[in-house]
Amino acid sequence: MVAIFGLLTDFGDRDPYRGQLASVLLRRNPSCQILDLSHQVDPHNIPQGAFFLRASWPWLPRGCIVLAVVDPGVGSSRDIVLLRSRREYVLAPDNGLLDLLLRDVSPDGLWRLGTKRYSGASSTFHGRDVFAPLAADLAEGRDPDRLGERLAGQDLVRLPFGEAEVEGNRLEARVLHVDRFGNCVLNIPESAWKNVFGGRDGADLLEPVSVFVTLVRAYNDIPPGSAGLLPGSQGYLELAVDRASCAERLGLESGDRVVLRL
Amino acid sequence: MVAIFGLLTDFGDRDPYRGQLASVLLRRNPSCQILDLSHQVDPHNIPQGAFFLRASWPWLPRGCIVLAVVDPGVGSSRDIVLLRSRREYVLAPDNGLLDLLLRDVSPDGLWRLGTKRYSGASSTFHGRDVFAPLAADLAEGRDPDRLGERLAGQDLVRLPFGEAEVEGNRLEARVLHVDRFGNCVLNIPESAWKNVFGGRDGADLLEPVSVFVTLVRAYNDIPPGSAGLLPGSQGYLELAVDRASCAERLGLESGDRVVLRL
Amino acid sequence: MVAIFGLLTDFGDRDPYRGQLASVLLRRNPSCQILDLSHQVDPHNIPQGAFFLRASWPWLPRGCIVLAVVDPGVGSSRDIVLLRSRREYVLAPDNGLLDLLLRDVSPDGLWRLGTKRYSGASSTFHGRDVFAPLAADLAEGRDPDRLGERLAGQDLVRLPFGEAEVEGNRLEARVLHVDRFGNCVLNIPESAWKNVFGGRDGADLLEPVSVFVTLVRAYNDIPPGSAGLLPGSQGYLELAVDRASCAERLGLESGDRVVLRL
Numbered sequence: 001m002v003a004i005f006g007l008l009t010d011f012g013d014r015d016p017y018r019g020q021l022a023s024v025l026l027r028r029n030p031s032c033q034i035l036d037l038s039h040q041v042d043p044h045n046i047p048q049g050a051f052f053l054r055a056s057w058p059w060l061p062r063g064c065i066v067l068a069v070v071d072p073g074v075g076s077s078r079d080i081v082l083l084r085s086r087r088e089y090v091l092a093p094d095n096g097l098l099d100l101l102l103r104d105v106s107p108d109g110l111w112r113l114g115t116k117r118y119s120g121a122s123s124t125f126h127g128r129d130v131f132a133p134l135a136a137d138l139a140e141g142r143d144p145d146r147l148g149e150r151l152a153g154q155d156l157v158r159l160p161f162g163e164a165e166v167e168g169n170r171l172e173a174r175v176l177h178v179d180r181f182g183n184c185v186l187n188i189p190e191s192a193w194k195n196v197f198g199g200r201d202g203a204d205l206l207e208p209v210s211v212f213v214t215l216v217r218a219y220n221d222i223p224p225g226s227a228g229l230l231p232g233s234q235g236y237l238e239l240a241v242d243r244a245s246c247a248e249r250l251g252l253e254s255g256d257r258v259v260l261r262l
Numbered sequence: 263m264v265a266i267f268g269l270l271t272d273f274g275d276r277d278p279y280r281g282q283l284a285s286v287l288l289r290r291n292p293s294c295q296i297l298d299l300s301h302q303v304d305p306h307n308i309p310q311g312a313f314f315l316r317a318s319w320p321w322l323p324r325g326c327i328v329l330a331v332v333d334p335g336v337g338s339s340r341d342i343v344l345l346r347s348r349r350e351y352v353l354a355p356d357n358g359l360l361d362l363l364l365r366d367v368s369p370d371g372l373w374r375l376g377t378k379r380y381s382g383a384s385s386t387f388h389g390r391d392v393f394a395p396l397a398a399d400l401a402e403g404r405d406p407d408r409l410g411e412r413l414a415g416q417d418l419v420r421l422p423f424g425e426a427e428v429e430g431n432r433l434e435a436r437v438l439h440v441d442r443f444g445n446c447v448l449n450i451p452e453s454a455w456k457n458v459f460g461g462r463d464g465a466d467l468l469e470p471v472s473v474f475v476t477l478v479r480a481y482n483d484i485p486p487g488s489a490g491l492l493p494g495s496q497g498y499l500e501l502a503v504d505r506a507s508c509a510e511r512l513g514l515e516s517g518d519r520v521v522l523r524l
Numbered sequence: 525m526v527a528i529f530g531l532l533t534d535f536g537d538r539d540p541y542r543g544q545l546a547s548v549l550l551r552r553n554p555s556c557q558i559l560d561l562s563h564q565v566d567p568h569n570i571p572q573g574a575f576f577l578r579a580s581w582p583w584l585p586r587g588c589i590v591l592a593v594v595d596p597g598v599g600s601s602r603d604i605v606l607l608r609s610r611r612e613y614v615l616a617p618d619n620g621l622l623d624l625l626l627r628d629v630s631p632d633g634l635w636r637l638g639t640k641r642y643s644g645a646s647s648t649f650h651g652r653d654v655f656a657p658l659a660a661d662l663a664e665g666r667d668p669d670r671l672g673e674r675l676a677g678q679d680l681v682r683l684p685f686g687e688a689e690v691e692g693n694r695l696e697a698r699v700l701h702v703d704r705f706g707n708c709v710l711n712i713p714e715s716a717w718k719n720v721f722g723g724r725d726g727a728d729l730l731e732p733v734s735v736f737v738t739l740v741r742a743y744n745d746i747p748p749g750s751a752g753l754l755p756g757s758q759g760y761l762e763l764a765v766d767r768a769s770c771a772e773r774l775g776l777e778s779g780d781r782v783v784l785r786l
Binding site for chain 1: 272273274275276277278279280281282284285286288289292293305306334335336337338384385386387390391
């Protein structure tokens with residue numbers, strides 16, 4: 001079986017970091033597949049990284065081992081955790097990066113990994129020096145129980161904000177991510193499309209600006225000059241305008257608050 | 263034989279979109295090769311995407327299946343078309359993306375693909391939900407005639423502008439692309455180097471500014487402080503200056519008009 | 525054995541250049557591994573490219589063939605050189621790109637390659653038209669002695685500046701690279717951590733601004749609001765501040781001068 005390593009980091013592309021991480025994996029396993037999920041999580045933006053991981057999860061190739069490295073605490077005493085579900089693995093620092101995934105996915109196993117044996121590791125680049133060797137060990141069939149000790153989901157660090165909640169007719173949400181096209185992914189799970197918005201044709205945006213938002217299925221269906229709310233393709237609802245940047249139009253950035261009146 | 267999927271999109275790199283597209287391909291075929299041709303076509307810039315496709319075509323590995331996804335009309339009724347030439351395939355929306363390629367390449371086959379069986383697809387991300395499964399089907403040897411119906415090249419949507427044309431001693435062209443180094447690729451095919459510019463040592467640029475342009479073979483041969491026109495490496499002529507940005511010097515962007523007097 | 529090609533270029537990602545380079549390699553060898561070390565060396569920034577190569581070297585997979593293409597002189601008479609060390613190869617223009625690597629690594633062989641047989645090559649894109657076929661030849665076992673003639677390390681072009689030097693209690697260094705997080709990699713090799721800074725707890729930065737710099741092991745250990753100097757993970761010492769951009773704080777860019785008083 002081909003080992004497939006999925007890389008999700010905030011390394012960006014201007015540095016040799018992604019290349020060195022991939023090098024170490026190829027050095028251990030010259031026949032592996034390297035799957036770049038994304039390296040463009042904003043530096044240290046853990047909620048955004050959690051969204052990328054959650055959004056990419058349903059599409060992963062079977063047996064994929066994800067290295068999720070958004071790790072502002074690198075070199076401190078934060079733990080590295082391992083999640084297994086189906087046949088897939090995720091390695092991540094214990095800092096909230098698994099939060100959104102664990103709201104929907106019941107893991108078969110969760111481990112807190114000892115990293116002492118990587119004593120030669122740099123203090124600043126655990127992606128290359130700790131995550132990559134751990135991932136290569138897993139690909140070679142190493143038993144997670146020999147790499148660390150089991151823990152329960154409730155022991156993990158959580159995000160400062162999780163999913164949006166309805167209070168009365170008011171829905172307060174956060175922007176998880178602004179995509180290249182200016183679409184704003186909100187922390188409103190897709191299930192709300194039916195449960196909360198079912199039977200409606202729109203909602204009033206109260207913050208950051210006052211405007212009516214039409215419920216649509218495709219970007220093309222958003223009335224010219226106005227804003228739309230749609231299920232998107234990432235497991236969460238998106239604010240968008242047709243063929244223009246919604247983020248620019250409404251002045252939104254990742255992490256911003258959005259308030260809707262139903 | 264190794265299946266090779268070539269990816270050409272306007273997804274950029276700040277989103278999880280490219281990763282999910284690659285995930286679906288690897289899920290279907292864990293041993294495939296993913297060849298990133300480019301994900302940095304400007305959002306919705308179809309002429310630029312058509313240029314990238316045309317420029318990359320001569321170098322494709324044998325049997326490569328290209329997914330060309332620059333698709334502002336995603337979710338509308340636009341068709342998906344399939345082109346086969348030699349042993350290579352291109353999947354693209356019917357929006358002009360194949361225009362420049364079809365000026366030089368005679369396809370062995372062209373099909374309009376039915377996409378109804380992908381009824382579970384999102385309305386916003388056909389790259390992942392429709393193009394990728396179609397490409398995986400082709401890699402497994404599916405007969406294109408079973409995926410859709412034949413059509414003729416003249417039935418395809420064309421670009422608003424194609425190749426530059428000479429009128430008298432005047433040549434009106436467009437900037438197809440500004441590269442990282444500021445070189446401006448024009449929609450003047452390389453054949454014009456001999457047919458139009460043969461025997462000359464330069465030409466007068468009339469728009470966007472008045473300046474003499476030297477005909478050269480290499481960036482190094484452009485006289486310091488002046489501009490050059492050269493065959494480049496992409497199948498079209500390029501405006502350039504040596505070790506500086508021609509686009510900045512002349513104020514040019516993708517899509518801009520350029521007028522030369524011969 | 526799987527052929528592994530490592531790509532290190534200043535092509536960036538907005539152009540079809542990286543895709544065409546990878547295409548040619550896959551065309552010659554459909555089962556090869558393409559390892560993107562980086563394509564984001566600043567255009568024509570040879571010292572930065574030399575740093576990327578030196579920093580990536582220790583992590584390369586066995587037998588990796590690196591194509592190092594930062595090549596402002598493309599199309600001129602500059603030579604292409606080949607370095608072999610252990611089982612790895614590096615192909616590079618003779619312009620200083622190998623300088624930092626050769627300060628630490630003793631090659632088993634160095635060759636000046638004839639490129640005349642690539643007479644059909646473009647004058648502007650030797651990465652695709654010359655480096656890629658040469659690399660494919662090497663992967664197929666071609667003897668370097670049949671590709672060119674041996675030369676000695678001292679015959680190679682050097683960088684305008686190499687490694688930092690101590691004069692009295694003054695250390696004058698250069699910024700090799702500013703990373704995504706704003707950390708500034710200096711041309712002070714890691715060995716200086718012990719040889720020059722051993723037993724100290726800090727140093728006085730004199731240029732570009734006057735400030736005390738604490739010696740630390742991890743970004744987390746830098747006192748809030750101040751600057752730190754640490755071994756980093758790239759083989760050179762780095763100037764950094766915790767969870768903020770050191771480059772912005774101190775006004776530093778790649779190539780800038782930094783002066784420390786011990």
